Amino acid sequence: MEKVLEKFKALYQGEDRLKRHGMLLVVLFLPSILCCINYVIDKETPKEIVFPALIVLAVLMVLSIIPLFFLSGFFVDFYRSRIKSKIGLPEINLQTFVKGVKVFPLQFVWGLYAMIIAFVGFILPIILIVSYFVSSHNKAEMVGVIILFVIVFAVLNLILSVLFMVVTPFYNYIYLSFIEDFVYRPEYFNPLTLVYYIKKVFKDTMITMLKFMLASIVVNMVVQTVLTIILVVVFIFAGIGTAATTSSEPALANYLVFLLLVLPICTLAGLTQNYVNTMVACAVGDAYTDIYKEQLRIPDPLENVSENKEADENIENNENNDNNETLE
Numbered sequence: 001m002e003k004v005l006e007k008f009k010a011l012y013q014g015e016d017r018l019k020r021h022g023m024l025l026v027v028l029f030l031p032s033i034l035c036c037i038n039y040v041i042d043k044e045t046p047k048e049i050v051f052p053a054l055i056v057l058a059v060l061m062v063l064s065i066i067p068l069f070f071l072s073g074f075f076v077d078f079y080r081s082r083i084k085s086k087i088g089l090p091e092i093n094l095q096t097f098v099k100g101v102k103v104f105p106l107q108f109v110w111g112l113y114a115m116i117i118a119f120v121g122f123i124l125p126i127i128l129i130v131s132y133f134v135s136s137h138n139k140a141e142m143v144g145v146i147i148l149f150v151i152v153f154a155v156l157n158l159i160l161s162v163l164f165m166v167v168t169p170f171y172n173y174i175y176l177s178f179i180e181d182f183v184y185r186p187e188y189f190n191p192l193t194l195v196y197y198i199k200k201v202f203k204d205t206m207i208t209m210l211k212f213m214l215a216s217i218v219v220n221m222v223v224q225t226v227l228t229i230i231l232v233v234v235f236i237f238a239g240i241g242t243a244a245t246t247s248s249e250p251a252l253a254n255y256l257v258f259l260l261l262v263l264p265i266c267t268l269a270g271l272t273q274n275y276v277n278t279m280v281a282c283a284v285g286d287a288y289t290d291i292y293k294e295q296l297r298i299p300d301p302l303e304n305v306s307e308n309k310e311a312d313e314n315i316e317n318n319e320n321n322d323n324n325e326t327l328e
Helices: 002-010 019-042 047-063 063-082 096-134 139-179 193-245 250-296 300-328
Strands: none
Touching: 002 193, 002 250, 019 047, 019 063, 019 250, 047 063, 047 300, 063 139, 063 250, 096 139, 139 193, 139 250, 193 250
């Protein structure tokens, strides 16, 4: 686990640490508000609030596309910095957004693959069982069919969950290869490419994935505990505040007081959780990048020329120093 700690420490090193972490928090802020508003709107929300809240929610959903592209570009720069053995977080600027847009087609296609598998494994069985119930008139058989469906559905979901957990890390190597030059090649969109990476680095990738999964569980447990305590305290004070209000429309007034007290803290809690999840993703991405560099990456020939030239210059400088020392 020492390597895991090193990867987390490296996130808080390098130049402009406060500025770069602060910019990341700014990027995560709008999605955090979106999650918070989505959380506080429920069936108990006064009808006077529902429609304006839904409009605000829709607007935030559209606007959140922008920071999501920035976040995607941030990960591009992060991975590329790790390929070059840099530490810390990358700078976020307008080029970050452009890189996020460039990588979107790759993410979209692989997301589509995941949706197809999820449809086949999760949704299709439900459609089949519902259609059977609609068409069947034998109630005696339904009990047995339901029991069989539950067992098969549970087993299938378990298999698919394990499959996603095992296969997903290998997508990182396709991603890493693509972002080196942003050239779309057929193999980047071929699911069989994952098989190649699985054969090459299965053991190291699985060990890395399990280590960081354990670290993620521990970190999230601590964060969730702290946030839960804070939210409970806030909800208690919110309850006291709403109980103290008086109005001709108490439900609306109470709900407005509730929002004013809860929304800021809820947004802060969501922002904290999103930030922690991003840091975990960066740390494990750093570890996958090490595997990619050491076992999978094909170096750019120009890099080899540059490295050899630098090595020759160093040798030449050393020889000149030795000759100078001999003359002296």
